[in-house]
Amino acid sequence: MKSIQDVRATNAETFNTKTRSHLYTQWQRFTASDHSSFRIGIWGTTGAGKTTFLAMLYDALLLRPGWTVAADGKARGFITGHLRNIRTKGRFPAPTEVTAETDIFRYILQEEGSQGADGAYNQITLDFVDAPGEFYERPHQADRRVSGKMDILDYLSSCDGIIFLLDPDRVDESLGDEDDDYRTMLLDLMLEFQERGIKSGVSDDLRLEQYMAFCATKSDKNTYWTQREAPQNLLENVMGDTMYRMLGSNFCKPNRYSFFAVSAIGRYQDPETGEWVENVSYNGQAPAPRRSRAQEPVVSTTNIGPAYEPGAPEAAAVAEETETPAPPRSPNASWAPVSGNGGSRPDYAPEVSIVRKSAITPFNVLEPLDWLIESMRRDPPRILK
Template sequence: MNTNNPFSQLRTSLKQWLDRQTSPTDIRIGLWGTVGSGKTTYLAMLYDALEDSEELRVEAGDDRADEFINEHISTIDGGNFPPPTEIAKGKQLDIFTYILRPEGGTRSIELNFIDAPGKFYEDFRGNTDQKVQIVEGQENQETLGDIVDYLRSCDGIIFLLDPIRSKEDGESYKTLVLRLFREFQRRSRQQGTDTKLQQYMVFCVTKCAKKEIWTQGKKSADLAKEVMGGKLFRRLRTNYCLPGRYEFFSVASIGLCQDKDGHWKEAVIYPDIPDSSSTSKPQAPQPYQQGYDPDAPFGRPNPPDDDWADLNKTSRNAEPPQIPVPTINTEVEHEPINVIEPIQWLIQSIQKKPPSRL
């Protein structure tokens, strides 16, 4: 097997999982996001929010999913963000399932998500690894599963778009997402389907409770265009998606809270991090404008992601000081924003007109 691909073992187990899916479920929803996009935090808060829902009933699909839920919700309730996902060398890929059932309905919906480092979600290499095996004098190519195959197996997909990474990486982030869609469409065309993708998709811009991202009155579609880039945004309509099969949301997994004066602000506590170029103390973040309207056109404004460990990268000093990481304010009630809404839109759309399973 190709040892140049650090995720070969994970791709092997993903292929085995995909091959076992012989009986299609009523509805299957998948999730995609890059490193730091907020996948773990979103999935934990989604389950937590669904338990309060009067429209959808939720349960863990297996013991591992139940363990995932309890571990990460407990971490968040304790005021901390889940640590970055890591996979030990040689470990099999875990694919967890949430089973959703609309109240009063009989059809089940599966939310299948991959418990893997964010880099695995960015790893799509033409769907082929080289396996050194001689068959009648020829090398045999072994086709393994990757993130594109996982997405193709779904009826609906939640894309978590990271505005912070998009801003920091610029065109490289936008190019990555565009390449994903090119490969997604290329493989779908090989199956003899319509030139446009069949899946229903929601594009969720995360971390929108951060003041530098939140802009009152800005629509989710406009924010998504800034994050994914105008080229991909335009091609969703012209080349990739069928009409009426995609929507945009602004998502905040932790969300906002109100202080004692009624000001809306992010429910995250940012520690003072000294600036080596200045001796002045950084000013605390200002609260959101009083009278914040959760029904504004922008949607209801996302907290930082589960990859805050990056803030603890060591400096070039021999003994760098420990840099504190942001925490969640547990002294006030925080309101997750648009956590369930993307799922609801997908379910309603798929039930109304089911896509063709690839």
């Protein structure tokens, strides 16, 4: 019987072989029609919640005043399908599985009232690859390319800014023998960016041009909720002290990287006790209430609209709602994609569910994007595309 590490390695290799040419074709289509807009990419490992984050990010962008957001046809299908599962059924997306063709999806943000004399608007593009987390974890395995075909490193290297989604649950004790920790993966990626920057000749500076927003996901969990106001400390623990220090000492330019604590689902305020409670159930276990003082929301203004400060979630009365039950789990169930031996898999993750669908309140999902936009406008990076 194959181990989980064997399955992951097989999945990654299958993905690389089947999708590289298709991915390159998609990228050519986008870059051929691209203009002076900034491009933002996404990086996320297995279990970091990349799919959920991207769906809820679009949902939040639709409500932002001053900006119009649109998605291409394939991205629209991605959004509507996952939002239906999350908001209507209280279910999380299943881990992304290997498919014969994997696409680059695009969100486009257009600033209202920004039309210039040439008729063009100020636009920001958010490009992401709907790929299994293992694909991001082993970029050099993905680099076994056919000449002229792109890979995940080409995709990330061409982005002006990158949102890194890091799973704080991915600690040394949880890793298998074949799994890399964040220090190893990020160091490998930064060295690759550095080497490509030198070869491109765009700049003589050895430090990286890209803006990077490092985000700790799942910050709604009790374990991390108390650290949400100091995300740099949380992420230092997640990526390791040495990697954290190397970002500033060797790789990133000053003010071109920042840290965020995010949650795609957020917490809800119990109407009876006033406590802020986790809204996610793991393995059918309802989250235990944890006392925290209710606060009125503090509203600030960011460059893509008003936003709530991390220390003060929006207070709102929550109607009584039946908890979403977690579907029964088979003793042999796994988060790993189904192998080629057959068998079916649900389109949701059976181990986790949303307790109160009506109380979903994403936390800080817009802040990393807002920081990237504001920073890139102030000091645009020089990226070879």
